[in-house]
Amino acid sequence: MDLRQIQLGLSAEHPCSYLAEQSERLVFTMPDQPMSAELYQQLMHYNFRRTGQQLYRPYCSDCQACQAVRISAQQFQTRPSQRKLLKKAQKADWHYRVIHCNDEMQYFALYQQYIAVKHAGGVMDPADAEHLQSMFHCDWLQVLVLEQYLGQQLVGVMILDQLPDGLSAVYSFYQPDSTLALGKLAILAALDYLSSQAPSYLYLGYYISACQKMAYKDDFGPQQRLIAGNWQSFD
Secondary structure (H helix, E strand, C coil), X not given: CCHHHCCEEECCCEECCCCCCCEECEEEECCCCCCCHHHHHHHHCCCCEEECCXXXXXXXXCCCCCEEEEEECCCCCCCHHHHHHHHHHHHCCEEEEEEECCCHHHHHHHHHHHXXXXXXXXXXXXXXXHHHHHHHCXXXXXXXXXXXXXXXXXXXXXXXXXXXXXXXXXXXXXXXXXXXXXXXXXXXXXXXXXXXXXXXXXXXXXXXXXXXXXXXXXXXXXXXXXXXXXXXXXX
């Protein structure tokens, strides 16, 4: 399918989820049109992300703060703090596996815990089962799950889209009271998983320099950010 044939819709303006006193608007793909992982790959170079069966990107008239981030698994270099975290995790019998999901509702209790603590009082609270299911379901794309364990206990889940040149992180949730930085460990695990494959990227969604919630993405490098339509490198 030619990119020029894709039908797009435009949302109304609403308060920005990341920057106070800013409004946001989204462009999104209309339903019931042919899509594929290859087409998604192309659209990612135009700052699109997936939600359910559809793709979207920010379309804000006064702001270009949302920059897609990707990391080459083969070029990634761990920092001292990350190596320290991995040592601590391994002593606690932390490990991960990447699987195909057959029953996303097995993760709902963990998702509820995460939302209740990390997003208390926000638009995602209380946790919604349909929203969780929508992140796992996509008819035209292979969706994988990175599970984190401490011993035999499941403590973290990262939903990943399989792309021709790597993986795109859709969402990550984990045991909110863990003494380990499970969000960072999920990224390190995904990069480790990709490192033995053909040259590939881990796409981490949007980075916004003025948003403290996204500051952790800056710790993984070298990385590339999509700025004004071009991937620019940052150490």
